[in-house]
Amino acid sequence: MQRKDQIVKLEDVSKEYRVGRIAVPAIRGITLSIDAGAFLSIAGPSGSGKTTLLNLIGCIDRPTAGSVYLEGTEISALPSSRLAEIRSSSLGFIFQTFNLVPVLSALENVEFPLVISGTMGGRERRRRAQEMLEEVGLADLMGRRPNELSGGQQQRIAVARALVKQPAIVLADEPTANLDSGTGGSILELMREMNERRGTTFLFSTHDRMVMEYARRLILLRDGRIERDDGEVS
Amino acid sequence: MSPVLVRLAFRNVFRNRKRSIITFLSISLGLAALVFGQGLMLGIGNESMKNIIDYQTAHLTISPPGYLDMKETSLSPSVPDYPEILNSLERLPHVEGATARIVVPAVLNDGMNDLPCLASGVDVQTDGHVFRLADVVAEGRYLQGQRLEMVVGTRLAGQFAARPGDRLNVIMQDRGGEIEVQSLEVAGLVDTGNPTVDRGSLFIPLGVMQRALGMEGQATEVAVRLRRASDVGAGRAAIASFLAAEGLDLDVSEWTELAGDFLRLHRLKKRAFGVMTGVIVLLAAVGIVNTMLMASFERTREMGMMMAMGMKARTVLILFLLEGAVLGLFGGLAGGLLGGAATYYTEVHGIDIGAMYGDIDIGYPIRDVLRGDLTVGTLIGTLCFGVVVSVLASLYPAWRASKLVPSEALRHV
Numbered sequence: 010m011q012r013k014d015q016i017v018k019l020e021d022v023s024k025e026y027r028v029g030r031i032a033v034p035a036i037r038g039i040t041l042s043i044d045a046g047a048f049l050s051i052a053g054p055s056g057s058g059k060t061t062l063l064n065l066i067g068c069i070d071r072p073t074a075g076s077v078y079l080e081g082t083e084i085s086a087l088p089s090s091r092l093a094e095i096r097s098s099s100l101g102f103i104f105q106t107f108n109l110v111p112v113l114s115a116l117e118n119v120e121f122p123l124v125i126s127g128t129m130g131g132r133e134r135r136r137r138a139q140e141m142l143e144e145v146g147l148a149d150l151m152g153r154r155p156n157e158l159s160g161g162q163q164q165r166i167a168v169a170r171a172l173v174k175q176p177a178i179v180l181a182d183e184p185t186a187n188l189d190s191g192t193g194g195s196i197l198e199l200m201r202e203m204n205e206r207r208g209t210t211f212l213f214s215t216h217d218r219m220v221m222e223y224a225r226r227l228i229l230l231r232d233g234r235i236e237r238d239d240g241e242v243s
Numbered sequence: 244m245s246p247v248l249v250r251l252a253f254r255n256v257f258r259n260r261k262r263s264i265i266t267f268l269s270i271s272l273g274l275a276a277l278v279f280g281q282g283l284m285l286g287i288g289n290e291s292m293k294n295i296i297d298y299q300t301a302h303l304t305i306s307p308p309g310y311l312d313m314k315e316t317s318l319s320p321s322v323p324d325y326p327e328i329l330n331s332l333e334r335l336p337h338v339e340g341a342t343a344r345i346v347v348p349a350v351l352n353d354g355m356n357d358l359p360c361l362a363s364g365v366d367v368q369t370d371g372h373v374f375r376l377a378d379v380v381a382e383g384r385y386l387q388g389q390r391l392e393m394v395v396g397t398r399l400a401g402q403f404a405a406r407p408g409d410r411l412n413v414i415m416q417d418r419g420g421e422i423e424v425q426s427l428e429v430a431g432l433v434d435t436g437n438p439t440v441d442r443g444s445l446f447i448p449l450g451v452m453q454r455a456l457g458m459e460g461q462a463t464e465v466a467v468r469l470r471r472a473s474d475v476g477a478g479r480a481a482i483a484s485f486l487a488a489e490g491l492d493l494d495v496s497e498w499t500e501l502a503g504d505f506l507r508l509h510r511l512k513k514r515a516f517g518v519m520t521g522v523i524v525l526l527a528a529v530g531i532v533n534t535m536l537m538a539s540f541e542r543t544r545e546m547g548m549m550m551a552m553g554m555k556a557r558t559v560l561i562l563f564l565l566e567g568a569v570l571g572l573f574g575g576l577a578g579g580l581l582g583g584a585a586t587y588y589t590e591v592h593g594i595d596i597g598a599m600y601g602d603i604d605i606g607y608p609i610r611d612v613l614r615g616d617l618t619v620g621t622l623i624g625t626l627c628f629g630v631v632v633s634v635l636a637s638l639y640p641a642w643r644a645s646k647l648v649p650s651e652a653l654r655h656v
Contacts (some may be wrong), residue, residue, distance in 0.1 A: 064653075067551065069650045069653070070650040093550070093554070093556075096551060097552065104653070108545065108548040110251070110549075111258070112251065112254035120247065121549075121552070124248065126553060
């Protein structure tokens with residue numbers, strides 16, 4: 010069973026990828042629980058399973074074995090359409106390469122997750138997106154397209170996009186990897202500020218020491234297993 | 244469907260401008276060819292039908308039973324008391340005019356050479372109410388009164404190098420089976436553009452014909468012109484009920500029955516044209532498949548991101564189909580404009596086939612100038628066709644994009 014304040018729980022979760030006839034293990038029997046409001050970093054070298062773990066928690070991938078609980082719901086066996094609904098309603102994503110839609114303006118990019126969820130009308134959507142852009146300090150750039158923005162500005166837009174539908178969890182896959190240290194730091198500050206102000210749970214993968222230092226809880230992965238779990242640090 | 248999705252589809256189409264322009268060009272040129280070809284076929288068809296009605300068949304023909312099977316033989320039965328029928332027909336609804344004719348096979352002879360042809364005895368007073376021969380006299384003049392003269396199709400006269408003022412012999416068989424030879428002066432030459440008439444017909448005053456064949460007071464058919472071509476069904480019904488009420492055992496035939504061969508050939512040509520343009524549009528559709536597949540490959544990661552954010556496979560499918568529809572819409576608009584402009588040009592200025600091909604028969608009864616016919620229906624139809632073809636061509640790329648697995652798509656480089 011999952012405790013009420015546990016937002017994520019993994020029980021003996023494994024994930025294998027098949028490369029031809031060979032099964033390559035990415036995650037090996039991980040058991041883990043994460044409390045709501047966490048600001049958690051999953052660190053480890055390349056190939057340690059960071060992205061796979063985030064994908065499993067983010068309902069983007071299914072485990073080969075074990076169970077994944079999200080807000081009390083076992084998600085491993087849910088159909089794809091239900092997983093898409095959960096992703097749309099409860100999860101926000103930030104990617105290493107920002108992944109903004111190049112033909113949409115900053116405002117439209119932030120609005121897009123609300124379009125996908127289809128839960129509100131155009132005017133309300135727009136208002137929420139504008140507010141979100143104000144929160145990340147880019148209200149005056151809302152009409153610009155991604156190629157007219159710096160990397161840091163693009164990632165701020167991505168943070169606003171991840172938060173606009175007020176998800177329970179934001180999953181960030183190496184969010185600062187494509188940014189210089191100063192800009193990366195300001196993005197982490199922004200994420201931490203959002204975590205504290207809104208209580209949104211943030212899980213991010215990294216192999217950047219600076220990012221690890223920002224985290225209140227650090228999980229170190231190696232070869233698909235948890236090598237170290239620092240627990241919650243206040 | 245969210246307007247944002249539509250906006251996104253529009254912008255995605257213009258993402259790769261060069262590629263989109265090439266695809267637009269292929270769609271629009273294909274559809275322009277379709278509009279132009281259709282307009283031309285429609286124009287040629289309409290013009291040909293008008294020609295056949297004006298110079299050959301009229302809208303309706305009243306004739307004795309079995310006349311159509313026996314026409315062009317000298318044993319054709321005749322319409323009795325035709326003057327009374329003519330008088331009554333003028334009062335019937337839809338009828339604009341009616342005239343009596345005797346149509347029999349004949350041989351034209353200049354003393355040396357013979358050529359078979361069709362001789363029509365025409366009522367000079369009333370023939371113009373139905374047929375338009377008097378308007379297409381190329382040389383000389385049209386028939387006047389009951390003189391011993393004739394007008395001849397230009398090509399038929401050309402075979403004898405006959406000019407107005409020359410005399411030719413018309414050999415026919417009378418009702419008794421005797422051979423009748425009439426030496427008639429060529430009053431004029433008619434150039435209808437209709438090969439059946441120009442190459443094989445001559446026209447003699449009805450009275451002259453009646454006397455020559457011993458058919459005084461008789462005609463082999465009564466030709467009827469209606470106010471509108473679209474009234475053929477109603478006009479035929481009105482005439483048939485009038486004939487039945489009068490107790491006259493006569494058939495009423497529509498021009499489509501008399502010009503059946505032409506209509507069948509025209510349908511066949513339209514079908515062949517359809518296949519040809521189908522191939523052109525198919526080639527354009529292959530271009531669309533290619534463009535959309537490239538787009539789906541290039542945007543794999545973006546699709547992965549959208550799916551990670553919760554976009555459902557169905558929405559991805561709709562997005563790509565919308566992009567296909569936008570391509571088709573713009574291609575259809577450009578193609579419609581281009582093809583429409585070309586068709587409109589031919590509608591206004593025509594294509595002078597006389598100057599292009601000289602005396603070569605192009606297989607359509609048309610006088611000198613081909614004219615296209617541009618209709619709103621053709622334009623709207625082409626636009627819809629363009630959109631439908633583009634959406635169909637986008638089905639596979641859209642399906643492929645919708646089947647992406649988000650985790651794999653996000654790893655795509």
